[in-house]
Amino acid sequence: MQKRYLLNESELPTRWYNMLADMPVKPMPPIHPGTKEPMDVDGLSQIFARECAKQELDTEHVWIDIPEPVLEQYKYYRATPLVRAHGLEQALGTPAHIYFKNESVNPLGSHKLNSAIPQCYYCKQEGVTNVTTETGAGQWGAALSYAAKIYGLECAVYQVKVSMQQKPYRSSIMRTFGATVVGSPSMSTRAGKDIITRDPNHPGSLGTAISEAIELATTTPNCKYTLGSVLNHVALHQTIIGLEAEKQMAMAGEYPDVVIACFGGGSNFGGLAFPFMRHNLHDGKTTRFIAAEPDSCPKLTRGEFRYDFGDSAGYTPLLPMYTLGHDFKPANIHAGGLRYHGAGVIVSQLLKEGMMQGVDIPQLETFESATLFARTEGIIPAPESAHAIAATIREAKRCKQTGEEKVILFNLSGHGLIDMAAYDQYNNGDLINYAYQPAK
Amino acid sequence: MQKRYLLNESELPTRWYNMLADMPVKPMPPIHPGTKEPMDVDGLSQIFARECAKQELDTEHVWIDIPEPVLEQYKYYRATPLVRAHGLEQALGTPAHIYFKNESVNPLGSHKLNSAIPQCYYCKQEGVTNVTTETGAGQWGAALSYAAKIYGLECAVYQVKVSMQQKPYRSSIMRTFGATVVGSPSMSTRAGKDIITRDPNHPGSLGTAISEAIELATTTPNCKYTLGSVLNHVALHQTIIGLEAEKQMAMAGEYPDVVIACFGGGSNFGGLAFPFMRHNLHDGKTTRFIAAEPDSCPKLTRGEFRYDFGDSAGYTPLLPMYTLGHDFKPANIHAGGLRYHGAGVIVSQLLKEGMMQGVDIPQLETFESATLFARTEGIIPAPESAHAIAATIREAKRCKQTGEEKVILFNLSGHGLIDMAAYDQYNNGDLINYAYQPAK
Numbered sequence: 001m002q003k004r005y006l007l008n009e010s011e012l013p014t015r016w017y018n019m020l021a022d023m024p025v026k027p028m029p030p031i032h033p034g035t036k037e038p039m040d041v042d043g044l045s046q047i048f049a050r051e052c053a054k055q056e057l058d059t060e061h062v063w064i065d066i067p068e069p070v071l072e073q074y075k076y077y078r079a080t081p082l083v084r085a086h087g088l089e090q091a092l093g094t095p096a097h098i099y100f101k102n103e104s105v106n107p108l109g110s111h112k113l114n115s116a117i118p119q120c121y122y123c124k125q126e127g128v129t130n131v132t133t134e135t136g137a138g139q140w141g142a143a144l145s146y147a148a149k150i151y152g153l154e155c156a157v158y159q160v161k162v163s164m165q166q167k168p169y170r171s172s173i174m175r176t177f178g179a180t181v182v183g184s185p186s187m188s189t190r191a192g193k194d195i196i197t198r199d200p201n202h203p204g205s206l207g208t209a210i211s212e213a214i215e216l217a218t219t220t221p222n223c224k225y226t227l228g229s230v231l232n233h234v235a236l237h238q239t240i241i242g243l244e245a246e247k248q249m250a251m252a253g254e255y256p257d258v259v260i261a262c263f264g265g266g267s268n269f270g271g272l273a274f275p276f277m278r279h280n281l282h283d284g285k286t287t288r289f290i291a292a293e294p295d296s297c298p299k300l301t302r303g304e305f306r307y308d309f310g311d312s313a314g315y316t317p318l319l320p321m322y323t324l325g326h327d328f329k330p331a332n333i334h335a336g337g338l339r340y341h342g343a344g345v346i347v348s349q350l351l352k353e354g355m356m357q358g359v360d361i362p363q364l365e366t367f368e369s370a371t372l373f374a375r376t377e378g379i380i381p382a383p384e385s386a387h388a389i390a391a392t393i394r395e396a397k398r399c400k401q402t403g404e405e406k407v408i409l410f411n412l413s414g415h416g417l418i419d420m421a422a423y424d425q426y427n428n429g430d431l432i433n434y435a436y437q438p439a440k
Numbered sequence: 441m442q443k444r445y446l447l448n449e450s451e452l453p454t455r456w457y458n459m460l461a462d463m464p465v466k467p468m469p470p471i472h473p474g475t476k477e478p479m480d481v482d483g484l485s486q487i488f489a490r491e492c493a494k495q496e497l498d499t500e501h502v503w504i505d506i507p508e509p510v511l512e513q514y515k516y517y518r519a520t521p522l523v524r525a526h527g528l529e530q531a532l533g534t535p536a537h538i539y540f541k542n543e544s545v546n547p548l549g550s551h552k553l554n555s556a557i558p559q560c561y562y563c564k565q566e567g568v569t570n571v572t573t574e575t576g577a578g579q580w581g582a583a584l585s586y587a588a589k590i591y592g593l594e595c596a597v598y599q600v601k602v603s604m605q606q607k608p609y610r611s612s613i614m615r616t617f618g619a620t621v622v623g624s625p626s627m628s629t630r631a632g633k634d635i636i637t638r639d640p641n642h643p644g645s646l647g648t649a650i651s652e653a654i655e656l657a658t659t660t661p662n663c664k665y666t667l668g669s670v671l672n673h674v675a676l677h678q679t680i681i682g683l684e685a686e687k688q689m690a691m692a693g694e695y696p697d698v699v700i701a702c703f704g705g706g707s708n709f710g711g712l713a714f715p716f717m718r719h720n721l722h723d724g725k726t727t728r729f730i731a732a733e734p735d736s737c738p739k740l741t742r743g744e745f746r747y748d749f750g751d752s753a754g755y756t757p758l759l760p761m762y763t764l765g766h767d768f769k770p771a772n773i774h775a776g777g778l779r780y781h782g783a784g785v786i787v788s789q790l791l792k793e794g795m796m797q798g799v800d801i802p803q804l805e806t807f808e809s810a811t812l813f814a815r816t817e818g819i820i821p822a823p824e825s826a827h828a829i830a831a832t833i834r835e836a837k838r839c840k841q842t843g844e845e846k847v848i849l850f851n852l853s854g855h856g857l858i859d860m861a862a863y864d865q866y867n868n869g870d871l872i873n874y875a876y877q878p879a880k
Contacts, residue, residue: 003449003512003515003516004449004515004516004517006446006448008446009443009444072443075443075444076443076444076523076817076818077444077818083516087590105545107817107818107819108818109857113818146814146815146818149815150527150818168860169609169857169860169861169864172860172861172863172864172867173820173857173860173863175863175864175867176811176814176815176820176860176863176867177814177815178815371616374586374616374617375586375589375616375617375618377516377547378516378517378547378548378553378586378590379547380613380616417549417609417613417857417858418857418860420608420609420612420613420616420858421609421612423612423613423615423616424609424612424615427612427615427616
């Protein structure tokens with residue numbers, strides 16, 4: 001009974017899949033908030049590494065070569081295993097075949113390193129000396145801290161204040177990798193001061209932290225901003241996940257009927273789903289794609305499709321997205337990586353066209369699912385990833401009712417070892433569900 | 441530039457290597473503390489699963505088949521990668537080739553699962569319903585909690601009190617896997633009460649926790665005690681590490697001149713070292729074997745070779761070992777898994793014969809080494825494993841002086857993600873070295 005499907009170094013994908021270039025209907029462009037004109041590479045390069053800005057707008061090249069030095073770094077931890085979850089299947093008594101892509105064995109604990117490495121690599125190539133970013137749960141911040149260290153870049157991270165308090169050890173990890181960590185909203189930026197002045201107890205969100213990081217980047221010489229999700233180039237880098245999974249599913253002699261990932265801005269979802277989606281586009285496959293979001297932060301299931309800012313202060317370009325409003329203040333759920341008001345541009349377009357769907361999951365169901373997964377598969381999942389597990393379990397139970405032997409593939413985007421305070425609360429019965437509270 | 445050496449499922453070792461049967465000079469037997477007679481399988485089976493007791497005394501079979509169901513469980517996470525530490529080499533500017541066996545990608549975060557699975561499997565086969573154990577840092581307790589869940593056994597863990605306070609999240613992990621966790625010394629056993637009565641502030645040690653767990657096992661129907669290190673059968677199960685590493689080093693076209701592991705009771709050291717040691721015994725190899733222990737708990741470098749108890753209360757058989765005395769109270773270093781007064785029987789015999797050596801490392805040097813390793817290899821190591829890294833760095837620096845291209849292989853026995861409070865202390869300059877304080 002095979003459990004894990006591995007790839008040799010020589011079988012690693014050497015190109016990323018650029019969904020943007022392959023989409024029959026392109027999303028609307030990012031727009032400059034002042035001029036209301038579409039942003040070009042020069043405009044985006046004010047904030048991002050130029051190569052990332054080019055990738056962000058690249059509607060021409062369906063395949064983009066992974067630079068050789070990035071591939072060398074990938075080889076430290078990739079390919080990650082594809083695992084058949086026999087234990088979970090048995091516990092559920094489902095005829096479904098459940099597979100997961102195990103991004104949690106990545107040394108930084110999540111899939112985020114897949115984009116942190118190329119972003120820092122491009123910055124280094126372009127003569128940048130400092131990088132900055134936001135982080136929620138801290139997975140992206142930890143990944144960027146390490147990637148910056150690889151390329152000798154200084155790194156400053158704005159971490160969402162409530163996540164910093166819930167997961168203090170994640171800041172310790174970033175500090176151990178040599179990064180400077182600041183809780184957001186902070187008094188160190190104009191954006192942060194404005195937020196604190198309006199609301200002294202603001203718990204922070206990815207939106208506030210992005211504002212602060214962008215402000216730092218645009219007011220510091222030789223400093224670029226990096227983002228861990230939402231944007232096209234981030235999802236592009238993450239397609240390494242799905243491209244590997246495709247080969248590994250073939251080793252298992254199966255092809256997924258359903259692909260599931262949790263959803264914050266779209267990086268782990270897009271990373272797994274996009275490579276499979278191209279076979280729906282071109283090869284007549286009919287795989288269903290499900291993005292699992294918190295029911296207290298439901299932009300996919302209850303958001304509005306319109307142009308909105310990616311951050312709280314309104315520093316980013318305007319993006320066409322499903323959004324709860326850039327001033328939306330997410331509930332203090334433990335899945336800090338999913339506390340974001342908007343969906344990435346590509347995913348928003350796909351959702352609008354019905355090529356994928358969203359499901360929203362209450363917090364308690366995510367921890368119940370996470371605990372079952374831990375006890376049957378031996379891995380404590382990140383609260384974020386637990387949303388994907390919960391959605392998977394729903395599908396698998398449906399298969400039990402119908403008797404269908406569906407093949408379900410989900411992304412275990414990260415482990416939950418830094419989230420044990422949340423598990424403690426759950427085990428003690430102190431965890432609650434939060435209702436969705438629309439922005440005022 | 442190859443970084444990781446992986447094995448396919450079909451290349452997994454299917455037998456453990458039994459050092460005890462292969463040693464030219466056998467260690468003296470375990471002795472019953474009452475009768476002073478050598479213990480036999482029946483005697484040891486009072487405490488341990490019968491199959492483990494048989495393995496403990498097996499001087500006949502050099503190779504022992506891994507049961508098929510255990511192999512099936514191993515396949516969830518094994519083989520673990522062998523990694524060439526190019527980043528660390530470059531940072532040190534050493535001509536040495538540094539490899540590490542990465543047991544930290546194991547879903548429970550350390551090598552301990554390798555023995556937890558067979559021990560619980562044998563218990564289940566023999567009709568046992570409850571298992572109990574001690575744990576220091578919590579790596580063994582976490583592994584046993586999950587392994588017990590696989591086989592439907594109830595699990596109770598006595599965790600060293602100071603480790604429980606230093607690493608609260610490790611108990612959360614055990615609870616998430618469904619185990620009962622008690623801080624040791626506790627008032628729930630006679631042994632615990634005796635210790636607390638004599639010393640109300642006793643921080644606990646592996647010795648106190650073993651006493652409590654054994655007492656629970658011997659006073660509870662259908663309950664067996666399991667141990668995570670020290671004993672022969674535990675090191676036997678761990679030889680899967682070295683047997684894999686041997687194949688992987690061959691893939692890299694190298695053979696280790698030096699093999700290094702941290703040392704608590706000997707399970708990760710023996711697991712990596714014994715399979716290579718057989719080539720010193722039989723094939724004329726001259727590899728050096730180095731066990732790295734805390735300088736505040738230096739049984740290998742400053743202990744006495746004699747019969748001693750394995751626990752504080754004197755419940756275990758008397759074992760011929762290098763020991764600091766079973767009433768030794770180790771300093772509160774963060775490497776909880778190394779806070780143990782004695783060395784396993786096989787290792788003690790090998791040390792006595794000069795077939796291996798010990799080195800002792802101060803706490804601050806371990807964290808300095810751990811931080812360099814994290815920043816160059818992207819993995820935050822367990823404070824225990826950091827002892828092996830420190831010893832490796834010493835060797836690599838020596839190679840830099842002499843110009844020797846030695847091949848160094850060390851065991852990264854676990855990650856340090858549950859130890860971030862310790863890293864915080866180190867980063868804040870609050871961590872200190874402890875001098876060795878002999879037992880009174």
